[in-house]
Amino acid sequence: MREHIDAKAMLIKIILLTFGSFVYATGISVFLDPNNLAPGGTTGIAIIINNLTGIKTGTLVFLINIPLLIFGWWKFGIKFILSTGYVTVISSVFMNFMNEFVILRHGLITDDLLLSGVAGGSLMAIGMAVVFRQGATTGGTDIIIRALRQRYKHIRSGTIFIITDAMIVTASAIILKNIEAALYAAITIVISNYVLDLVLYGGDSAKMLYIISTRQEQISERILTEIGIGVTYLKAEGAYTKSDKKVIMCVCRKYNYTKIREIVKEEDIDAFFIVSSANEVFGDGYKSYLTEEI
Numbered sequence: 001m002r003e004h005i006d007a008k009a010m011l012i013k014i015i016l017l018t019f020g021s022f023v024y025a026t027g028i029s030v031f032l033d034p035n036n037l038a039p040g041g042t043t044g045i046a047i048i049i050n051n052l053t054g055i056k057t058g059t060l061v062f063l064i065n066i067p068l069l070i071f072g073w074w075k076f077g078i079k080f081i082l083s084t085g086y087v088t089v090i091s092s093v094f095m096n097f098m099n100e101f102v103i104l105r106h107g108l109i110t111d112d113l114l115l116s117g118v119a120g121g122s123l124m125a126i127g128m129a130v131v132f133r134q135g136a137t138t139g140g141t142d143i144i145i146r147a148l149r150q151r152y153k154h155i156r157s158g159t160i161f162i163i164t165d166a167m168i169v170t171a172s173a174i175i176l177k178n179i180e181a182a183l184y185a186a187i188t189i190v191i192s193n194y195v196l197d198l199v200l201y202g203g204d205s206a207k208m209l210y211i212i213s214t215r216q217e218q219i220s221e222r223i224l225t226e227i228g229i230g231v232t233y234l235k236a237e238g239a240y241t242k243s244d245k246k247v248i249m250c251v252c253r254k255y256n257y258t259k260i261r262e263i264v265k266e267e268d269i270d271a272f273f274i275v276s277s278a279n280e281v282f283g284d285g286y287k288s289y290l291t292e293e294i
Contacts, residue, residue: 013134014086021087024127024138025058025094031120033057033099034108037185038172039121039192040165042068042140044185048172058095062088065139072143083136084143091127091138113181117188125195132200135262146226165189197253206278207257211248211264212236213271220248222263227256251278 028043036051038044046060065088072081102109110116128138137143145160169189173182213219220231234247252260257275264271 013083016130016134017083017087017136018090020127020130020134021091022094022127023123023130025091026098027120027123027125027127029057029095029098030102030109031116031123032185032188033095034103035111035113035116035184036172036176036178036181037113037117037120037188038168038176038182039124039185039188040141040161040168041138044165044168044172048168048175051176056096056099058092058097058099061095061140062092065092068139068143071147075143075147083134084139087131087136088139113184114187117184118191121188121191122195125192126199128192129196129199132258135258200257206251206253208276208278209248209250209252209257209260210234210274210276211271212245212273213248213264213268215268215271216246216248219264219267219271222267223248223250223260226263227252227259229256 028047031037032039032043033047033050036047038047042061042064043057046057046064049055049060050057069081069085069088072084110119131138141161141164145164148160169182169185172185173179176182211219216233220233223229223231229250229252232249234249236245236247237243238245250260261273264273
């Protein structure tokens with residue numbers, strides 16, 4: 001019975017990962033790539049190289065990710081990389097398919113850069129949200145940033161994402177000699193991040209998490225090193241057992257919640273996990289009291 005449930009859950013996961021990869025690839029191949037909008041990450045790098053060499057973007061995304069997936073396998077283990085590797089492969093195939101059977105046969109859907117940025121960025125975000133909810137990523141810079149966070153714990157993941165995306169967008173402006181497209185690519189990144197938040201959490205600014213587990217030390221250490229957000233211990237006492245407990249409390253945003261959920265699941269399947277919405281959060285990494293309207 002348990003094996004039947006596991007097989008069904010795995011099948012559903014594969015279907016959702018495939019669907020998310022298709023939507024993600026559609027946004028890139030139908031709207032962004034044909035209009036030379038390089039939205040950061042390995043996809044942005046692939047679009048730049050595609051313009052220089054003519055090699056298909058999907059093929060380039062796959063080739064760029066091969067060393068990153070091998071590095072991720074070595075650094076984080078095979079379990080982490082399996083789902084991400086599947087998404088990388090299948091999304092690359094979908095990118096080439098959409099390019100071959102939509103763009104080359106029927107031409108551009110639109111050459112309006114703003115419309116392409118909005119549509120492409122939104123589809124990318126929706127696809128990523130589906131993938132993130134299954135505990136996977138779209139590969140690329142996610143793997144590098146996770147490794148950097150383990151080595152340099154004081155650096156925030158969001159900061160690294162902003163720096164890498166800014167570098168790739170700037171490179172696209174210089175190499176492709178199209179500043180206008182680069183500016184719209186920057187707008188695409190902003191739109192993609194906004195839609196990703198909206199799809200994952202319905203627009204909530206953050207999530208408040210409470211975790212009660214016998215492996216609180218291991219869970220806390222992984223949240224600190226892998227996610228890069230602060231963790232607080234709350235002292236508690238079991239009403240029935242009268243034993244002292246440490247309750248993990250933390251606030252997160254974006255797809256970090258999905259990653260934290262996977263960490264808790266991996267460390268303690270019996271952990272008590274409470275999730276609530278935080279409408280406003282003030283402090284480091286969130287709103288500042290100084291900028292809040294009086």
